[in-house]
Amino acid sequence: xxxxxxxxxxxxxxxxxxxxxxxxxxxxxxxxxxxxxxxxxxxxxxxxxxxxxxxxxxxxxxxxxxxxxxxxxxxxxxxxxxxxxxxxxxxxxxxxxxxxxxxxxxxxxxxxxxxxxxxxxxxxxxxxxxxxxxxxxxxxxxxxxxxxxxxxxxxxxxxxxxxxxxxxxxxxxxxxxxxxxxxxxxxxxxxxxxxxxxxxxxxxxxxxxxxxxxxxxxxxxxxxxxxxxxxxxxxxxxxxxxxxxxxxxxxxxxxxxxxxxxxxxxxxxxxxxxxxxxxxxxxxxxxxxxxxxxxxxxxxxxxxxxxxxxxxxxxxxxxxxxxxxxxxxxxxxxxxxxxxxxxxx
Amino acid sequence: xxxxxxxxxxxxxxxxxxxxxxxxxxxxxxxxxxxxxxxxxxxxxxxxxxxxxxxxxxxxxxxxxxxxxxxxxxxxxxxxxxxxxxxxxxxxxxxxxxxxxxxxxxxxxxxxxxxxxxxxxxxxxxxxxxxxxxxxxxxxxxxxxxxxxxxxxxxxxxxxxxxxxxxxxxxxxxxxxxxxxxxxxxxxxxxxxxxxxxxxxxxxxxxxxxxxxxxxxxxxxxxxxxxxxxxxxxxxxxxxxxxxxxxxxxxxxxxxxxxxxxxxxxxxxxxxxxxxxxxxxxxxxxxxxxxxxxxxxxxxx
Numbered sequence: 001x002x003x004x005x006x007x008x009x010x011x012x013x014x015x016x017x018x019x020x021x022x023x024x025x026x027x028x029x030x031x032x033x034x035x036x037x038x039x040x041x042x043x044x045x046x047x048x049x050x051x052x053x054x055x056x057x058x059x060x061x062x063x064x065x066x067x068x069x070x071x072x073x074x075x076x077x078x079x080x081x082x083x084x085x086x087x088x089x090x091x092x093x094x095x096x097x098x099x100x101x102x103x104x105x106x107x108x109x110x111x112x113x114x115x116x117x118x119x120x121x122x123x124x125x126x127x128x129x130x131x132x133x134x135x136x137x138x139x140x141x142x143x144x145x146x147x148x149x150x151x152x153x154x155x156x157x158x159x160x161x162x163x164x165x166x167x168x169x170x171x172x173x174x175x176x177x178x179x180x181x182x183x184x185x186x187x188x189x190x191x192x193x194x195x196x197x198x199x200x201x202x203x204x205x206x207x208x209x210x211x212x213x214x215x216x217x218x219x220x221x222x223x224x225x226x227x228x229x230x231x232x233x234x235x236x237x238x239x240x241x242x243x244x245x246x247x248x249x250x251x252x253x254x255x256x257x258x259x260x261x262x263x264x265x266x267x268x269x270x271x272x273x274x275x276x277x278x279x280x281x282x283x284x285x286x287x288x289x290x291x292x293x294x295x296x297x298x299x300x301x302x303x304x305x306x307x308x309x310x311x312x313x314x315x316x317x318x319x320x321x322x323x324x325x326x327x328x329x330x331x332x333x334x335x336x337x338x339x340x341x342x343x344x345x
Numbered sequence: 346x347x348x349x350x351x352x353x354x355x356x357x358x359x360x361x362x363x364x365x366x367x368x369x370x371x372x373x374x375x376x377x378x379x380x381x382x383x384x385x386x387x388x389x390x391x392x393x394x395x396x397x398x399x400x401x402x403x404x405x406x407x408x409x410x411x412x413x414x415x416x417x418x419x420x421x422x423x424x425x426x427x428x429x430x431x432x433x434x435x436x437x438x439x440x441x442x443x444x445x446x447x448x449x450x451x452x453x454x455x456x457x458x459x460x461x462x463x464x465x466x467x468x469x470x471x472x473x474x475x476x477x478x479x480x481x482x483x484x485x486x487x488x489x490x491x492x493x494x495x496x497x498x499x500x501x502x503x504x505x506x507x508x509x510x511x512x513x514x515x516x517x518x519x520x521x522x523x524x525x526x527x528x529x530x531x532x533x534x535x536x537x538x539x540x541x542x543x544x545x546x547x548x549x550x551x552x553x554x555x556x557x558x559x560x561x562x563x564x565x566x567x568x569x570x571x572x573x574x575x576x577x578x579x580x581x582x583x584x585x586x587x588x589x590x591x592x593x594x595x596x597x598x599x600x601x602x603x604x605x606x607x608x609x610x611x612x613x614x615x616x617x618x619x620x621x622x623x624x625x626x627x628x629x630x631x632x633x634x635x636x637x638x639x640x641x642x643x644x645x646x
Contacts, residue, residue, distance in 0.1 A: 044456070044457075049457045049461060052457065052461075056469065059474075060475075171594060171601055173549040173553065174553075175552070176594060179572060179575075179590070180586070182576070183586060187583050188583060278460065281462040282464035282466075285464045285465055286464065286553050289556070289557060300465050300469060304468055305476065305559070309473065316461075316465065316469060319461075319465055327460070
């Protein structure tokens with residue numbers, strides 16, 4: 001969000017400003033902090049992560065000669081191929097070339113068929129992002145519902161049932177849930193197709209029926225994390241002095257909940273969402289195998305098994321970018337709903 | 346600590362389950378009634394006396410495969426937790442003592458490891474480094490290390506600023522002496538809690554990797570590999586995945602329970618909780634013994 005947009009839509013219930021200019025200045029400063037501080041954290045993360053990615057490819061000792069020629073490789077052929085791919089240069093030079101190309105969205109070419117890696121990944125990304133997106137939605141909606149319900153009825157029987165249920169689903173790994181869903185919903189009851197993917201352009205119904213089971217399998221971890229954290233956060237916020245104060249001043253329970261409790265109690269859950277996003281991307285490797293989706297997770301596993309280093313590096317870089325980008329968004333949101341949280345993260 | 350633990354019933358539940366699983370892990374190979382690799386003509390048979398859990402798509406005995414697959418799955422989880430413990434907690438403790446440069450560097454590396462999509466990296470590292478079980482353990486262990494780094498660092502930070510450590514330093518204690526004498530005992534409990542949790546995560550990750558056929562060669566049995574082969578024959582044996590799934594989920598639940606129990610029993614709050622529990626039990630006993638005389642029971646409660 002730009003500073004102009006921020007100023008054009010002053011957020012919600014701010015106190016009447018005595019001096020417009022100073023408020024605008026403060027807000028601009030806060031926005032700058034919102035954007036710059038995370039950048040200071042995430043740029044090193046991005047640099048380190050991409051360096052680790054490159055290092056991983058370098059220390060494997062794999063080369064296109066190994067992938068393309070196999071046992072039939074002669075030393076001359078290997079040297080020729082290595083030279084052709086620029087692998088005979090020093091490590092740092094290769095790293096610099098790779099990183100330089102990376103910044104221009106050029107992830108190199110696959111060692112197996114010479115197709116640009118970015119093209120290969122782009123073809124598969126829609127499948128994975130649909131599953132991860134629906135999973136994220138399920139995680140937020142159901143996690144928030146369960147957490148809210150447990151917090152509102154804290155210490156009651158319902159609260160205990162929800163807490164027990166959440167602890168149970170939090171230990172279920174995605175592949176267990178995925179297999180159980182296939183066995184029950186697809187094989188047992190014939191309700192949903194067990195495998196495959198249909199693009200959303202062919203209709204939302206068929207698309208959702210193919211994507212919903214992998215999404216559920218992926219989402220349980222997020223549901224559990226959000227529900228737990230939201231319950232803790234809301235119960236904690238209800239005990240704060242400002243809630244007691246609001247009650248004493250005669251504010252209605254609905255206003256207390258939405259303005260005072262939810263805003264302060266939901267911050268940690270949102271931060272947790274950022275921490276759990278990598279799991280949504282990572283779980284794709286397993287769920288895509290179960291549901292026979294040709295997404296980036298399956299592509300990662302196969303490329304890695306075939307020793308196609310540029311493809312694997314490309315996937316890792318894309319996932320790093322997604323995680324870092326998502327966490328930046330979470331940070332900005334967090335700063336909007338609870339400015340005090342900006343200091344901690 | 347141990348004397349407090351044995352008084353908690355949930356500790357015994359977790360301990361019994363984990364002990365059984367550990368036995369499977371150590372003696373699984375020996376316990377297998379038939380050769381886990383040998384196929385037969387009885388393909389996809391239902392459970393019977395000869396094959397208590399049925400046979401798989403090549404006619405191999407499922408029970409034997411599960412038992413023979415236990416060592417890789419169970420000991421793998423322990424190994425992963427051990428590697429993560431060493432790789433994470435030592436830099437975590439040292440980050441408080443070895444100066445700002447080391448601290449900054451390790452913090453950034455840990456931030457990075459947390460931001461990585463776990464499973465994709467585990468798959469990529471294992472397969473690229475040679476696709477063996479040791480490579481799998483090493484990469485998962487490294488990726489799990491941030492938990493231990495943070496726990497060790499938090500505990501060390503808390504203790505190192507306490508007055509008695511300052512007093513020890515002022516009296517001339519060296520950093521290593523302070524570490525061994527004052528910080529290590531304080532860090533052990535939180536590290537134990539994290540280790541139980543990490544073993545659970547490790548079990549799931551190792552099962553996920555073997556499910557994908559990464560880290561092991563196909564005919565070798567593993568819990569994840571059994572699940573993968575069951576998946577192709579769900580139409581014939583929809584119940585087949587239940588056996589490995591129950592084992593995996595039960596083990597993870599027991600490990601989480603153990604972590605919770607350790608958390609409850611360690612530290613000041615654990616002592617308070619146990620004392621309260623003992624008082625309540627004593628009150629109940631007194632009430633029961635005095636039940637015939639109602640007015641006295643009323644007095645007590």
